[in-house]
Amino acid sequence: MAGQRTRLAGAHLLNYPAIAAVFGHPDILKLSATLTGEPEPFLQEIVSNRYIPPHEGIKPHLDEDFGELVPPFMRITWALFLDDISADSGALLISPGTHLRNYRSDAEPAKKSPTVEEVQGAPYEPIELKAGTLIVRASDVWHGVAPIRHLRRYITGSHTSRTRISNWMKEDLARIKKERSVVDPSTIPVILHPSFY
Numbered sequence: 001m002a003g004q005r006t007r008l009a010g011a012h013l014l015n016y017p018a019i020a021a022v023f024g025h026p027d028i029l030k031l032s033a034t035l036t037g038e039p040e041p042f043l044q045e046i047v048s049n050r051y052i053p054p055h056e057g058i059k060p061h062l063d064e065d066f067g068e069l070v071p072p073f074m075r076i077t078w079a080l081f082l083d084d085i086s087a088d089s090g091a092l093l094i095s096p097g098t099h100l101r102n103y104r105s106d107a108e109p110a111k112k113s114p115t116v117e118e119v120q121g122a123p124y125e126p127i128e129l130k131a132g133t134l135i136v137r138a139s140d141v142w143h144g145v146a147p148i149r150h151l152r153r154y155i156t157g158s159h160t161s162r163t164r165i166s167n168w169m170k171e172d173l174a175r176i177k178k179e180r181s182v183v184d185p186s187t188i189p190v191i192l193h194p195s196f197y
């Protein structure tokens with residue numbers, strides 16, 4: 001398959017009022033706060049994606065496969081789909097409950113990060129949905145994307161805890177905060193300021 005994936009990422013996407021309205025929506029911020037346990041979650045990533053078919057999809061993986069177990073629910077990921085998604089084309093494939101395998105646990109000091117074989121051998125369920133659906137997932141859940149036969153576009157953003165984070169995330173947040181320190185606040189909707197800086 002010779003399709004193409006195009007990805008735009010960064011603060012400039014918040015110049016689109018519809019994108020800013022999603023990530024600045026009080027209910028979204030409130031749910032992110034509840035799930036991460038962070039009163040003012042940090043908007044770590046804002047990305048738009050477009051897959052032009054035919055595309056082979058994405059193999060099952062972890063977004064945080066850094067050989068490091070992570071604090072439970074340190075990050076959650078929203079995705080707003082702009083096209084219908086079916087099991088036959090572009091379904092997000094999720095292995096329910098697997099985020100728990102990536103979480104640090106005081107009760108299991110010997111717990112190890114999952115292996116590539118475990119992630120690729122796990123059972124996956126397709127998430128079918130209509131254009132306009134917004135989904136939220138624990139970022140750590142094991143996932144992939146089914147082969148894509150129809151145009152597939154979505155906007156995604158992740159909220160994180162500011163304190164209960166892995167070493168990798170600590171470095172990533174420091175890098176992002178440095179980049180954003182030069183972004184003119186007047187270009188970012190006021191409602192987003194607490195999650196942006």
Ligand SMILES: O=C(O)CCC(=O)C(=O)O
Nearest residue numbers: 049058063092143144145
């Ligand atoms: O396209 C998607 O829905 C997910 C892609 C993905 O899992 C990733 O980029 O890490």
Ligand SMILES: [Fe+2]
Nearest residue numbers: 061062063143
């Ligand atoms: Fe992923």
